Amino acid sequence: MKPMLIVLLAAAGALAEDDRFTRELDDAARVASVMVDGDFCRNIVTARAMDYMFRDDLRDRFLGGDNYEVNYDAFDSVKKTLIRVSRLVSFPADANLWMPIPGHPDKIRVVIRNANELSQFWPWGALFQNMIPEMKTVLETGRRVTVAQKPGWVSVLAPVSDSLGDIVAVVEVASQRQLDPHENVK
């Protein structure tokens, strides 16, 4: 009887800890929706870079990456807000900015990443990728969505609106229960 009780108490403790882990990420994501400025987000990547992003050239497979550029001030403004958002969490977490691509409803791109290099969705190096269904839900409904697809990972996806009230971006507040200090150091 006693061992069983200990196991149950331990499980309840772990669940409570899990809840706290997810709740902190969700709290930060809620703040991100308020604090991140959608108009600034729209101005980050230059029109020229967006133009090159989907160009195909068999002789130049780096065309999109080599022509990728951003507006410094808009990038810095949003990045600093995202860093502050991540600091609301009591453990290492990142707040990443994702944006849809006009004319390509089936695609999405990460626009800003942060210092722990944590994301549940970014395949390393991609300029854009297939739309993440949960992000599509956030963009369409304006609701936050919690994703725990990869074992040990939690990402809370929060909508970002511009001054017109349109949802223009998604913030992914992400962390990993067991951090790998060496992953993505490359």
Next chain:
Amino acid sequence: MRRALLLWCAAACAPAAELQVQPEYLRTAPDGEIVAADRAASGHARPSALAGARLGYVSLQVIAKLSAPGEYSLEFTPPSGLEVDIFREWYHALERQKTYYPDALAPVRMPYRSRLPEPDNRIADQKAQAFWVDVWIPGNAHPGDYPLQFRLASAEGSAQVTVPIRVLAATVPDRDVVAIDHNSYGSSWIGDLFERERRRIGKDFYRSDAFFQLIHAYHRIFYEHRGVFHQLGYGHAGKVGPEFAPALEGSGRGKHVANWDLFDRHYGPLFDGTAFARTRRGARPVPFAYLPINPEWPASYLWWGQPGYEAEFVNVVSEMDRHFRDKNWTSTRLELFFNHKKRYMGFPWDGDEVRFPGDNRYFREYRRLLRKAVPADSPVKFVFRADVSWDMERQSKDLAGVVNMWICGGGILSWYPEVARAMTQRGDTVWFYSGPPGVTQVSAKITEFPLQAWLWGIDGYVHWLTVSAGPDPWFHFDGGGTALVYSGERFGIEEPIPSIRLKIQRNAVQDLALLDGMKSRRPAAELRAEAARRFNGSRPQDWWNPRPPLADRPPSEWSNGAIDQATAQTRKMLAKTGAGSWENVHEFVMQLAEEMK
């Protein structure tokens, strides 16, 4: 002479069990035949003896052949006064090409007993096993001929061969005339390559002595092969591996170093040279190392452009300067280097390969911060390194006095000889970069890079990635375009093991050191011209490309296709490199060395 030639071919004439000797540049397949890439050089005239200078290596290959499966043993009689290392050549299965090439070298002890086919290499019709032989000539060896004898024993019979090694009076200079760098990123790959060791130690592997010993072993293997090893310790968004930087605490003016433990265990033996204590080249601090500094370390990007950024940067970098002085770590050039690219979405500017000139202002700001953090009279050698390509010409002028170590894209640098000249004339360090040639290219391909650096009059060359041999280099090999060493774990060795390409490169760098040392006897231009001619019939000026019209347009308008077209001339010239190209240069160097008696 006649006797020596007889000895060379004695094995080939034997009826069953055979011992063949091949020079370093002719690699053989599991059937004993020369691999396709090197075959055209098989008719190259062979010297009567393998000549080498003191404090240098002479290399050759010995091939044991049997006509049918069976056991064999190989033993040798080392020449007194010389040191001999023997390695079994691993035949890598190349899936795409459906063939085998030897490259990884597993150290073996003599006598070596095994069977053909070699059980672990799993090649059903293997009839031959090649061994790489390194002969080290100590500084106190007496000039003269030394016989190196090998004996093969098997049920098919026995064979023996004697190779004369000619020790010259000349000595290979200790310092290299070109630095050949071998780059890598992070250290998670060490746990992947040494999985057994990682499992044995468990969750603390990355803080264990075994882990740091492995890092030091990588530095050692490249050092012993007359090279440099770099390990970048941070990611594109600023994540720093814990062993690459001191642990920090605090924020703003209160930010400071909290703990040096992992950093010191990592770098201490490298910066004081003790990691190299038991090497033939002797203990010496590493010449170069990356610092962990990036836009997110030690200052948080949250404060970029605000007083807090400068406070955090200056506090911590000043502490680093003091720590290095206290430890007397003043020999290594410590590189402030930005590797990030904006396409990886961490920061809004390119630290690596700037293309858009607006990014150059960040370099000026970091130089200002570095000057503020480190007193001008500090004995610690902080350098500002930039890896440049697109905007190289403009950066070389705009960032003169800001950046003093330039790692240049080789293709683009090839049409800017005046840029290389200006950088070197003001005392900056200049290297160029590319990647290791795969194993299916001619064996001497790897010697092009040190020769090119020397012909260009610059300081070195970087192989951008040299430790990543792919998920299964043994039976599903990707060709080795990102690897020059392998994990020794498969052979029970908890250290990296070398490759044939690394050995060939080392011998070329050694020859260049010797050749460059002859500038006091012959004009440098004459030495360069003769080396280029012997290598592939070229002239030193053929190693540069004409300035293309695109160089006068903004780099943002260039494409990689246009750059390829603008480097066609040197590519065409280098297409003439054959397996025996370096051997021709080596013969020239040995000829000059013999004249130095």
